[in-house]
Amino acid sequence: MRDLTSIALNLAKLKGASYADIRIVNQKQESLEVKNGSPEQIKYSESLGFGVRVIVDGAWGFASSSRLEKKEIERVTQLAVRIARASATAKIADVVLSPLEPVQANYKTPLVQDPFEVSITQKLDLLLKAEALLRKEQQVKVARGSMTAWKEEKTFASTEGSFIQQQILHCGAGIMATAVQDGDVQVRSYPNSFRGNFASNGYEFIESLQLTENAERVASEAVQLLSADRCLSEVTTVIIDGSQLALQVHESCGHPIELDRVFGTEASYAGTSFLTTDKLGNFKYGSPIVNIVADAITEGGLGTFGFDDEGVLAQRVQIVKDGIFVGYLTSRETAAKLGITSGGAMRADGWNRIPLIRMINVSLEPGDWGLEDMIADTDEGLYLETNKSWSIDEKRLNFQFGTEIAWEIKGGKRGRMLKNPTYTSITPQFWGSCDAIANRNYWKMWGTPNCGKGEPMQVMHTGHGASPARFRDIQVGVMK
Amino acid sequence: MIDTGKTLSLLKKTLDLSAADQTEVLFWANDLHLTRFANNYIHQNVSEKNASLSIRVILGKKIGSASTNLLDPTSIQNTVAKAIQIARNQRDNPHFKSLPSAEGKYASANTFDAETASFTPDQRAKIARKVIEVAKKGHLIASGALSTGVVQVAVVNSLGIQACQSFTRGALRIVSQASDEASGYAESFSAKMRQIDPEEMAHQAAEKCVKGAHPVDIAPGQYTVVLEPYAVGDMLEFLAYLGFGALAMQEGRSFMCGKLGQKITGENITIWDDGTSPQSMPLPFDFEGIPKQPITLLENGIAQAVVYDSYTAGREEGTVSTGHALPAPNTFGPVPLNLFMKNGNSGLGEMIESTERGIYVTRFHYTNPLEPIKAVITGMTRDGTFLIENGQIKNGVRNLRFTQSILEALSNVSLISQDTKLVPGLDDELGGTVVPALKIERFNFTGATAAA
Known part of the structure; x- marks a missing residue:
C-alpha cells in the first residue's frame, strides 16, 4: 500500500500542496432480507477506491476514483490540486489544521466470528425461523427479518507522516411485524425499528439479539395495537425507552454539537445549530442529572474505531456535564478555530x-x-417505546417523534396500550425536564446505521448508549 | 464518459460469463463534481469517478445478486460466481415469475449536454463567486452547492433487454442568510448548466431573506397556506414514497389500498408520472431496461393506478411492468421518479392577494411520515416563511412545524398556479417533479421554533 499512497503524497507536494492525505478503502456489504416466508433478497457488494485530499493555496480540494492504479492516482491527485486552486479563488482565510503527531498504527474491530464467514444458509435459517413466528398472528400481513454486515478495510496516509491501516466490521439484524385491519396499519419491530440493532462486533452480536425469543411478543403487540385506543393530545409525563432515547440523543444533541454545523458550513442543506460557541461552558442544555459523552472507544459502538479519517486517535469527549453544555464533535480544522486539538470525529462513508x-x-x-x-x-x-418517525428543525430545537407503541402509566403502574403516540418539545426545555434516568443495568448501546449528512450525501453509522429516562410536562399526541 | 458501445460490450461479456437460467447486468457510472460554499467562501470542493456492475442471476425461482466496482475480467468473473453462489444457497421465491423480456423500444431522450459534462473546477468557482458577490452586496451570507456531472446507466439481460443512456445534470442550491435568523432560498437543476441563471437565483434568495428580516413568532394552529413549488414537490415525493408503488399496495400499506376509482383528494388535483417528458429530467427506461410508460395516478381527485416493476406485475394476473423498477435487488418496490401535478390558472400574486390571513411557505425541512396509511407527514418550514395579512406579505415568521395528511391538504386546494417548476424528486441524481404552487385552506401547524 505504501507504494500507492506515496505516489499521491509525493505528487501533491510537488504540485504545491501544503498538506495532503490519501485514503484507500475497500468496503464489502452483505444484506439478507426475508418476507412472509420467502427470501426477499440476498445481495453482496464490494467497492474499492481512493480519495486524495489536499490543501493548496490555503484551500481544500478533493478528488476520488475507483481505479486504483498508478496513472489514475496521478490524475486524481492533479485534479485535487486543480480543484483546491479553484477553491482558493473564493476563500476568506487559509485553512489551518490543529496539530497532530504522525502515527503508524493498525486497528481491527475485536470480534469472535466474522459474519462474512458464516454460511448464507445458517443466516437465512435464523431469519426465516424468527419471521415465521411473527406470522403466527393472522392479522400480521407482512412479516420481515433482515440482517446486514459491513466490512471496511482502509489505509490512511498523510504528508505529515501518518500511515494507519484499519479493519472495521459492523453487523446487525432485526424483525418487524406489520398488522393490518380495517384500513389501520400498525407496526412492531425488535430489537429496534429500521432493520434492528447494529454493533461493531462479529456474528456473535447477531446471535445475542434473541430474535426468535422475541418474535411472538412483537407480533402480538402489533395486533393488539390495531384495537388499542389512540394516544390523546395532552401535556404529561413521559418515560422513554432506551432505543427511542438513543435517537433523541442523536437528533437533539449529536447533530447540534457538530462543529461544522455550528460554523455554518452545512447551512444550505442539513442546517445549522442552536449550540453556538458563545454557549460553550455556560449554557444549560439539560437538568443537572443529564450527562452526555461522545467517544469512539466504547466496545461495540457503531462509532468505535482506532483512528478517525484524519488520522486522529479515538478518544472520549464530555459534551454535557451536569446539565451544562461543555463540548463539541470536532475536526482538525474546526478545532483549530477554537484553539483546541481535534476530538477525532472526522468520518467519510467511503473512498469517494x-x-x-x-x-x-x-x-x-x-x-x-x-x-x-x-x-x-x-x-x-x-x-x-421504539421509534416510528422523527423530524427536527434545522437548528435542532423543535422536534417531533412518533413511537410504535405507548402504555399509559396510572398510579405508578403500566396500564393500557395506546397507538400512534407522538411527542414534541424544544431541545433545552425537553432535556431540562429530565428528572430520572435509569441505571447502568438498563443502559445499552444502540446502533444507527442510517445517519445522513453532507453533499454529496453520506450515510454514516453512529452509536448511542442510553437507558430509559423520565421527562415532565411534555406535549404528546399532537394529532387530534 | 464511456461510450455506449463499450458499455454494452462490457455488459454482454458479463452476461456470457453466467451459467444461470436468467441473468441481468446493470451498469452505473458517474463522473460527478460538487462545489460547496458557506459563509461567503468555498469550503468544500470534490470530485468522484466510479463505475459499477450489479449482477442478478436466477436459478429456477432462486435469486442471487452481487455487485462490484472492480471491472477487471477476474473481478467480474468472481462477482458473477458470487451471485450464483448466493442463488444456490437461496430459497425459492414463489412470487418471482421471470426477468422481463425485450418488448418495445424505449423513447429516445435528449439527456446529455457536452458543455455540462465538461464543466471545470474554475467554471464552478466562478459561479460560486458570482453568488457570493450578490450576497455580500446585500450584507448577507450565501451558502449552497453547485454540482455538475454525468451519469451513465445501462441494462442488459439474457432475455434480450438492452438499454443504455447518459445523463448530465447541473444543479445549484442557494440559501441566503441574514444575521437575524431570516433566510431565503433558490434551487434549480437541468441537464444543461447554461439553463441555470446563478445571478437571478442569488437575487431571488437574497430578496426573500431581506423580506423575512426580523421574523416574529406566530401561534400554531390551522391556517390558509400558500406553498411554493418546493413545498408542493416535497408532498408529492412522500406520496410516491408511501403509496404510488405496487408493492405498497400489495402489502396493504399504501393510502391507495382499496381506493382505486374513489375520490381521495379534491377534484382539482391530477397527478401523473411521465419518464419520457422533456419537461422533467427524462428517464426513458427503468433499472430493468423496460420503457417507461406515462401513468395517471390521480385524475380529478380519483385514485387511478400505481406503478409496477416486473416482480410486482408478476404477482397480479394481467398486469405488466409500467417501467418503474429501482435497481435490483430492492425491497422497496417500484416508484415513480418523474411526477407531474396539473397546473391551474392562478399565480402567486393572486394567491396572496386573496388571503385575509395565512402563511406563505417557501419550502419544508426534515419531513417524515407519521401515519403512512393516511399519508400524514410532519416537518418544518424553512428559508422563507411569511405571515400574509389582508392580501399582503406582512413579515417573516419563525419556522413552524406542520403535521398534516397530504391527502387532506390536497382536498382543500383553493388555487393552483399556472406556472410550474421542476423540483427534486425521490432520487438526487435522476428524475424530478414538476409542480405548481398551491393555495391550501386549513393547513395544520402543530408547533413553532423558539428563538435560538
Whole structure:
C-alpha cells in the first residue's frame, strides 16, 4: 500500500500542496432480507477506491476514483490540486489544521466470528425461523427479518507522516411485524425499528439479539395495537425507552454539537445549530442529572474505531456535564478555530467522499434509577417505546417523534396500550425536564446505521448508549 | 464518459460469463463534481469517478445478486460466481415469475449536454463567486452547492433487454442568510448548466431573506397556506414514497389500498408520472431496461393506478411492468421518479392577494411520515416563511412545524398556479417533479421554533 499512497503524497507536494492525505478503502456489504416466508433478497457488494485530499493555496480540494492504479492516482491527485486552486479563488482565510503527531498504527474491530464467514444458509435459517413466528398472528400481513454486515478495510496516509491501516466490521439484524385491519396499519419491530440493532462486533452480536425469543411478543403487540385506543393530545409525563432515547440523543444533541454545523458550513442543506460557541461552558442544555459523552472507544459502538479519517486517535469527549453544555464533535480544522486539538470525529462513508464531522458514539450516561422504581414513582404519564418517525428543525430545537407503541402509566403502574403516540418539545426545555434516568443495568448501546449528512450525501453509522429516562410536562399526541 | 458501445460490450461479456437460467447486468457510472460554499467562501470542493456492475442471476425461482466496482475480467468473473453462489444457497421465491423480456423500444431522450459534462473546477468557482458577490452586496451570507456531472446507466439481460443512456445534470442550491435568523432560498437543476441563471437565483434568495428580516413568532394552529413549488414537490415525493408503488399496495400499506376509482383528494388535483417528458429530467427506461410508460395516478381527485416493476406485475394476473423498477435487488418496490401535478390558472400574486390571513411557505425541512396509511407527514418550514395579512406579505415568521395528511391538504386546494417548476424528486441524481404552487385552506401547524 505504501507504494500507492506515496505516489499521491509525493505528487501533491510537488504540485504545491501544503498538506495532503490519501485514503484507500475497500468496503464489502452483505444484506439478507426475508418476507412472509420467502427470501426477499440476498445481495453482496464490494467497492474499492481512493480519495486524495489536499490543501493548496490555503484551500481544500478533493478528488476520488475507483481505479486504483498508478496513472489514475496521478490524475486524481492533479485534479485535487486543480480543484483546491479553484477553491482558493473564493476563500476568506487559509485553512489551518490543529496539530497532530504522525502515527503508524493498525486497528481491527475485536470480534469472535466474522459474519462474512458464516454460511448464507445458517443466516437465512435464523431469519426465516424468527419471521415465521411473527406470522403466527393472522392479522400480521407482512412479516420481515433482515440482517446486514459491513466490512471496511482502509489505509490512511498523510504528508505529515501518518500511515494507519484499519479493519472495521459492523453487523446487525432485526424483525418487524406489520398488522393490518380495517384500513389501520400498525407496526412492531425488535430489537429496534429500521432493520434492528447494529454493533461493531462479529456474528456473535447477531446471535445475542434473541430474535426468535422475541418474535411472538412483537407480533402480538402489533395486533393488539390495531384495537388499542389512540394516544390523546395532552401535556404529561413521559418515560422513554432506551432505543427511542438513543435517537433523541442523536437528533437533539449529536447533530447540534457538530462543529461544522455550528460554523455554518452545512447551512444550505442539513442546517445549522442552536449550540453556538458563545454557549460553550455556560449554557444549560439539560437538568443537572443529564450527562452526555461522545467517544469512539466504547466496545461495540457503531462509532468505535482506532483512528478517525484524519488520522486522529479515538478518544472520549464530555459534551454535557451536569446539565451544562461543555463540548463539541470536532475536526482538525474546526478545532483549530477554537484553539483546541481535534476530538477525532472526522468520518467519510467511503473512498469517494470527503471526511466530515460525524457523530461517533454520542451517549446519555446512566442515572441511578431502576426502571420499575421510575414507573412506580410516576402518578400519570406514558411509557413510549421504539421509534416510528422523527423530524427536527434545522437548528435542532423543535422536534417531533412518533413511537410504535405507548402504555399509559396510572398510579405508578403500566396500564393500557395506546397507538400512534407522538411527542414534541424544544431541545433545552425537553432535556431540562429530565428528572430520572435509569441505571447502568438498563443502559445499552444502540446502533444507527442510517445517519445522513453532507453533499454529496453520506450515510454514516453512529452509536448511542442510553437507558430509559423520565421527562415532565411534555406535549404528546399532537394529532387530534 | 464511456461510450455506449463499450458499455454494452462490457455488459454482454458479463452476461456470457453466467451459467444461470436468467441473468441481468446493470451498469452505473458517474463522473460527478460538487462545489460547496458557506459563509461567503468555498469550503468544500470534490470530485468522484466510479463505475459499477450489479449482477442478478436466477436459478429456477432462486435469486442471487452481487455487485462490484472492480471491472477487471477476474473481478467480474468472481462477482458473477458470487451471485450464483448466493442463488444456490437461496430459497425459492414463489412470487418471482421471470426477468422481463425485450418488448418495445424505449423513447429516445435528449439527456446529455457536452458543455455540462465538461464543466471545470474554475467554471464552478466562478459561479460560486458570482453568488457570493450578490450576497455580500446585500450584507448577507450565501451558502449552497453547485454540482455538475454525468451519469451513465445501462441494462442488459439474457432475455434480450438492452438499454443504455447518459445523463448530465447541473444543479445549484442557494440559501441566503441574514444575521437575524431570516433566510431565503433558490434551487434549480437541468441537464444543461447554461439553463441555470446563478445571478437571478442569488437575487431571488437574497430578496426573500431581506423580506423575512426580523421574523416574529406566530401561534400554531390551522391556517390558509400558500406553498411554493418546493413545498408542493416535497408532498408529492412522500406520496410516491408511501403509496404510488405496487408493492405498497400489495402489502396493504399504501393510502391507495382499496381506493382505486374513489375520490381521495379534491377534484382539482391530477397527478401523473411521465419518464419520457422533456419537461422533467427524462428517464426513458427503468433499472430493468423496460420503457417507461406515462401513468395517471390521480385524475380529478380519483385514485387511478400505481406503478409496477416486473416482480410486482408478476404477482397480479394481467398486469405488466409500467417501467418503474429501482435497481435490483430492492425491497422497496417500484416508484415513480418523474411526477407531474396539473397546473391551474392562478399565480402567486393572486394567491396572496386573496388571503385575509395565512402563511406563505417557501419550502419544508426534515419531513417524515407519521401515519403512512393516511399519508400524514410532519416537518418544518424553512428559508422563507411569511405571515400574509389582508392580501399582503406582512413579515417573516419563525419556522413552524406542520403535521398534516397530504391527502387532506390536497382536498382543500383553493388555487393552483399556472406556472410550474421542476423540483427534486425521490432520487438526487435522476428524475424530478414538476409542480405548481398551491393555495391550501386549513393547513395544520402543530408547533413553532423558539428563538435560538
